[in-house]
Amino acid sequence: MLENGMTFEGTGFGDEHDVLCEVVFNSAMCGYTELLTDPSYAGQGVVMTYPLIGNYGVCYDDAESTKPWLRAFIVHSISGAASNFRCDVDLNTFLKQNGIPGIQGLDTRAITKILRESGTMRGMIAFGDSFDIPAMKKKLDAFTLKSCVPVVSSRESKVYGDGPVKIALVDYGVKSNIIRSLVKRGCTVKCFPYDASFEDLMSFSPDGVMLSNGPGDPKECVKAISELKKLYSYGIPTFAICLGHQLMALSQGFDTYKLKYGHRGINHPVKDLTTNRVYITSQNHGFVVNGETINPSVADIRFISMNDGSIEGLTYKNGKVFSVQFHPEASPGPLDSGFLFDEFMKLIGGSRI
C-alpha cells in the first residue's frame, strides 16, 4: 500500500513480516547486492525498475557493509536460479537470513511512474491471505521515518589499511568501497561514529578527513553539522560524499531540500563545470543542496545533474574542502568519477599512487 491508498498484490519472499517504509525506486539493471547493503537505504523500501533480480545470487565480497539495511525489497520477479561461480547464497535466502521482507510479482515500472508523478511516498507491505485495508491505511498515515544514521553508524573505532596517509572517516553509514578506495591509495583509515566531535577526529592527527554517505534527512544530524562547522574553520583537506556533502553544506549555512522522487540508479550524468566533461555516475539520494542558498564567497558549484540541473558537487573557497552528491566509489555503477579520490590524495599532498 502506498500512502495515497493505492494497493498492489504480489507474492512474498525473504523474511515475510509487515513493514512500514519510505518507497523509492532504483533504475539499476544490476548491482543489487551492493544496493541492498548500502546503509543509505535504511528505512526505505526499494522498488527495482529492472524486471529480473537475483539471477546471479549474492556474493559476500560484493557487500558494501555487514548486512542489508533497507526495509523491504520490491521487484517484478526474483530469479529462481542463482547462476554465478562467485555466488555464495541465493537472494531469497540472503534476505531471509537477514530479516528483510520482499514482494515480487508487481509491475514495478508502473509503480515507478506513480512515484515519479506523485513524488516519494510512504508505504506498507503486509503479508497474509486477507487484509484489513482501513487498518493498514491508519498505520501508514501514522508512520514517520526517523533518522537511521545512529542505527547504521558503527560505534567501533575500526582502522583499515596501513598506508602513510592518515584519514579520519566519519561513518554516517559508510559504504565499504569508500574505505577500499582510500586504502588502495595508501591510506590508513580510522572510522569515527556519526556523532564524533571535531576534537575526537583531530586526536588521530589525520592528514585528511572523509565524510561518508548515509541515510535520511541531513537536517536531522544536528550535532554533525555543528562539528563540521569547526572542521571547516580549521581547514583540513576534506572530501565529502552524499550525506557528508549535504552536512558540510548545511554547516556553512546553505540549505537542503527533498527532491520529488530522488536520484537512484547507476547511469546518472553529471557535468563538471570546470571542464565541461560529463561523467556517468552512481547515485542514491533523496535530498539535495539548494543552489540558490550557496554563498558564492564560500563555495563554487562544480558538478550539476544533466537530468534536472540540481547541485551534484561543490568546491569550497578555503581550498581544503570538496564534496559530491553522487558516488565516486560506485559499487554499484561506473567508475568514471573514481579520479576524485586521486584529487583528494593530491589535496593532501600525500599521493602514493
Ligand SMILES: NC(=O)CC[C@H](N)C(=O)O
Ligand atoms: N547516499 C546518501 O548518502 C544519501 C544522502 C541522503 N540520505 C539523501 O537521501 O539524500
